[in-house]
Amino acid sequence: MxxxxxxxxxxxxxxxxxxxxxxxxxxxxxxxxQNPSVNSTITVPIYSMNAPEGYQVEMEVREVTLRVRAPRASFTSVKDDDFKAYVDLAEATEGKNDIKVRTVVPQGFEVLEVSVPHVQVTLEAIIEKVMSLDIQVTGNTGAGSALERIIPDKDSAKITGPRSAVSKVARLVGYLPLANNTTDFKSKVKLTPLDGDGNIVGSIVVVPQEIEITAKIMNGVEKKLIPIKVVYSGTPARKFVVAGAVAQPERLEVIGKKDQLANMNEINTEMISIDGVQEDVNKEVNLELPDGIIVPSKRVSVKISINKVLQDK
CATH class of the missing domain: 1.20.5 (Single alpha-helices involved in coiled-coils or other helix-helix interfaces)
Known part of the structure; x- marks a missing residue:
């Protein structure tokens, strides 16, 4: 068989x-x-894999076009989401990296070409920094009143962002509008990161985003324009003399109670020593102010001119 x-x-x-x-x-x-192989193109986003923690990832190109081939019938059973493009950042370091674009396609498909075979990926460390607050007062109080002082509930905040962005932040500013108030008030103030030119710095997270400020308002006050007196002690070097001393500004508009302002005829600077000097003295100094007096700034610039004595012929 x-x-x-x-x-x-x-x-x-x-x-x-x-x-x-x-x-x-x-x-x-x-x-x-009956079912010939055909070519087609599909545009897909580029994903990143194995990105290191604590870094911001920036890709020069965000999507690529894949040219693929497969039997015609295969295209009827797939979706665009079935095609993937990605970069593996396992070996990437801080700075610019040239990374190969890898692909994943359904079974039966062949990748003929990737429009961008390599992409530039930049990794930048995310860092933190604690900054003091710069509270700016805007507007005015109501008639017969003045802002005595402000009391923020916090004096610093933390900023977080890419290293390059954090390094640009020069000030963390909050703006407090007085809004013609004549009594004490509280206000929520948003904190804004600014660079040295006063521009907002992007990609920065501020914690807390806002603070509460208490504004203390004085009532029954007046204004008076008072000259500033430069106060100094000591003597210049031998054969040198003081030729003059001026402050900039020369006068300040101060705010205070009527009876207090009535007795104020000048504002003294802090004492400046000129012992042994042989040239002009230029510096910023504090003002000696009595309690309850409000001024735009407690510091002024002064110049003490020093001249050499001419010898007799």
């Missing part, structure tokens, strides 16, 4: 093999005619 079966298969074996090969070729020809 077995011999007869074996003989059946061996009979005309070359012809049978040729028939099978012909059938396979014919099947491939028919399938290629």
């Amino acid at each position: 077995m011999n007869s079966i074996q003989n059946l298969f061996r009979r005309n074996l070359p012809a049978k093999i040729m028939a099978i090969i012909g059938a396979v070729v014919m099947w491939g020809f028919v399938m290629n005619e």
Whole structure:
């Protein structure tokens, strides 16, 4: 029985093999005619993988176009979301990195071309910094009143962001509007990171984002323009003399109670030593102010002119 079966298969074996090969070729020809391979393009976003913690990732290119090939029928069973492009940042370091774009496509698809084979990826460390607050007062209080002082509930805040952005922050500013108030009030003030030119710095997170400020208002006050007196002690070097001393500004508009202002005819600077000097003295100094007096600034610039004594001929 077995011999007869074996003989059946061996009979005309070359012809049978040729028939099978012909059938396979014919099947491939028919399938290629009925379901030929075609090319297509698909645009997909680039994802990042294995990004290190504590870094901001910036990619020069955010999407790529894939040119793919597959049997025509395969395109009917897939969606654009089935095609992926990504960069692996496992070996990336801070700064600029040239990373190869890798792809994932459905079974039966072949990637012929990636529009951008490599992308530049920049990693930048996220850092923190604690900064003091710069509270700016805007507007005016109501008639007959003045701002005595402000009391913030915090004197500092933390900023977080990419290293380059944090390094640009020169001031953390909050703006307090007086809004013609004549009594003490409280106000929520948002904190804004500014660079040295007064521009807002982006990519910065401020914690807390806002603070509460208590404004103390004085009532029954008046204003008076009072000259500033430069006070100094000591003597210049031998053969040198003081030729003059002026403050800038020379006068200040001060605010205070009527009876207090009535007795104020000048405002003294803090004492400045000129012992042994041989040239002009230029510096910023504090003002000596009595309690309850409000001025735009408690510091002024002074110049003490020093001249050399001319010898007799």
